[in-house]
Amino acid sequence: MAMTHHNERRLRNIWAVLIAIVLSGMAVMAVWGGTALVTAALLVLAVIKCRLVAMDFMGLRQAPAGLLFGLLAWPVTLALLAVAKLAMSMVLSV
Amino acid sequence: MDGHVLPMEDQEDQASADDLLLWVLVWSELAAFGILLAGFLVVGFLQADAFASARSHLNPLLAGINTLVLLTSGWQAALAARPAASMTTRRRALALAALFGLGFVAIKLFEYSTEIGAAGLPQFGAFFELYFLITGFHLLHVAFGSAILLLVAWRPSPGNIVLITTLWHVIDLVWIVMFPLVYLV
Numbered sequence: 095m096a097m098t099h100h101n102e103r104r105l106r107n108i109w110a111v112l113i114a115i116v117l118s119g120m121a122v123m124a125v126w127g128g129t130a131l132v133t134a135a136l137l138v139l140a141v142i143k144c145r146l147v148a149m150d151f152m153g154l155r156q157a158p159a160g161l162l163f164g165l166l167a168w169p170v171t172l173a174l175l176a177v178a179k180l181a182m183s184m185v186l187s188v
Numbered sequence: 189m190d191g192h193v194l195p196m197e198d199q200e201d202q203a204s205a206d207d208l209l210l211w212v213l214v215w216s217e218l219a220a221f222g223i224l225l226a227g228f229l230v231v232g233f234l235q236a237d238a239f240a241s242a243r244s245h246l247n248p249l250l251a252g253i254n255t256l257v258l259l260t261s262g263w264q265a266a267l268a269a270r271p272a273a274s275m276t277t278r279r280r281a282l283a284l285a286a287l288f289g290l291g292f293v294a295i296k297l298f299e300y301s302t303e304i305g306a307a308g309l310p311q312f313g314a315f316f317e318l319y320f321l322i323t324g325f326h327l328l329h330v331a332f333g334s335a336i337l338l339l340v341a342w343r344p345s346p347g348n349i350v351l352i353t354t355l356w357h358v359i360d361l362v363w364i365v366m367f368p369l370v371y372l373v
Contacts, residue, residue, distance in 0.1 A: 109263035
């Protein structure tokens with residue numbers, strides 16, 4: 095079964111890291127938003143957040159590796175699709 | 189022997205079947221949202237100018253705040269799913285997870301109220317139709333999930349807590365990916 099075995103303190107620390115990542119992303123977006131590079135960086139941050147949620151909130155750190163990799167294939171695939179779209183749009187606009 | 193207690197082998201079979209059903213459900217959700225988001229990217233590529241101008245009517249700040257709200261809800265759901273936690277702690281964490289989920293719903297509805305005026309305008313192509321379809325489908329999941337979290341907080345059982353918190357984290361994952369794809373890419 096998918097469940098975390100972390101203690102409360104560990105879960106609070108992971109939550110704090112997630113919040114820090116979101117706030118950093120929001121700050122970057124506010125200051126430098128709109129460029130393809132910033133968008134690609136925010137996609138990487140999204141995958142990192144998904145990894146933390148899956149491993150530590152869902153408890154897949156302790157589960158068979160296939161479950162974790164299978165789940166993380168979803169955000170990674172969509173992020174790669176998004177990067178491909180950004181790249182093709184840039185090529186066509188040149 | 190108590191008639192309600194299954195033999196150990198049957199209990200293991202039942203747990204294994206529950207696990208399989210849970211992951212079938214998880215992947216059904218991910219497949220549905222994956223197809224919707226991939227479709228959004230493809231239409232966004234074909235209608236690049238319309239999507240770019242439509243995005244200026246969105247509010248990424250509110251979406252960012254909602255990410256914070258949903259991650260906080262996920263943290264509470266994780267606290268509730270710990271086998272070591274007391275039932276009182278689990279119930280409180282489930283109720284808090286539900287309340288943050290309802291907070292997400294309230295913020296998203298407010299955001300919709302500022303965007304609905306731009307929907308349907310021809311210069312924005314299919315953006316708002318897809319935007320309301322995809323984010324609305326996710327919003328329904330959050331609203332329904334919050335109700336189930338409250339129900340499980342009221343009548344908790346370890347199996348149901350694992351089931352709803354796992355699905356809750358998946359709804360969280362979908363939003364984490366949906367945010368940059370819909371608001372930025």
